[in-house]
Amino acid sequence: MRWSGLGLALGFAAFQMWVEVAVAMLVALAQVVAWRHRLPICWEAAVSAACMIAAVSSFLLLFERFPWWDIPVHVTVTGVLAVLVAHVVRRGVPSPRAIVVTGAVLAVVWELMESAGARWVDSSIYVAPADTALDIAAGVTGAAAAALLWHRTGRAERRRARPAR
Numbered sequence: 001m002r003w004s005g006l007g008l009a010l011g012f013a014a015f016q017m018w019v020e021v022a023v024a025m026l027v028a029l030a031q032v033v034a035w036r037h038r039l040p041i042c043w044e045a046a047v048s049a050a051c052m053i054a055a056v057s058s059f060l061l062l063f064e065r066f067p068w069w070d071i072p073v074h075v076t077v078t079g080v081l082a083v084l085v086a087h088v089v090r091r092g093v094p095s096p097r098a099i100v101v102t103g104a105v106l107a108v109v110w111e112l113m114e115s116a117g118a119r120w121v122d123s124s125i126y127v128a129p130a131d132t133a134l135d136i137a138a139g140v141t142g143a144a145a146a147a148l149l150w151h152r153t154g155r156a157e158r159r160r161a162r163p164a165r
Contacts, residue, residue: 001048005031008055019121020059027051030084037088042153047080064124070131071138078103078110079142083150096147103143107136 005028012020030051034044054077062069082103086094089102111132118125 001045001052002031002035003028004048004052005029005055008052012059020055023055023058027055030081033088034084037084038092039084039087040153043080043083043087043150047084050076050080063126070135074107074110074135074138075142075145077142078107078139079146081106082143083146094150096151099147099150100140100143103146104136104140107139107143110139111135 005024005026009021009024009028012018012024027048031044031048034047039047050073054073057063057069057073063073082099083094085106086099086102090098094102111127114125114132114135115127118127
């Protein structure tokens with residue numbers, strides 16, 4: 001899965017689908033950062049899968065076809081990206097609090113990018129105030145869930161690493 005974002009971008013480029021190429025390159029960026037910063041393999045796979053699902057969902061117009069689809073994508077993608085960014089910033093040892101704060105910042109930035117996209121790229125992007133607030137809440141919820149999972153998996157790994165007495 002490590003290079004699937006780049007493969008997706010090349011496929012879109014072959015058909016001159018430039019907005020989709022840009023989205024796929026963001027997926028590729030997340031995949032490379034997760035790999036190069038040695039995110040644990042289960043988290044690297046989660047980042048890759050979540051970002052690919054979001055990109056393909058956009059291409060297949062799932063957000064337009066199923067209005068509720070936006071929420072699980074915000075929960076999942078913001079959660080795994082919060083772990084990734086906090087892992088990079090904190091050099092491999094993010095606290096649950098750092099993950100949640102990072103997720104909140106990412107959720108707000110995501111919504112600002114949606115607003116910019118609606119204004120300058122595609123006016124069909126839905127940016128109503130209630131949707132924006134719900135998306136931010138979903139992102140923070142995802143970051144909190146990811147922080148809990150990160151904390152629990154880290155604790156389990158530390159227990160396994162202890163020598164037996």
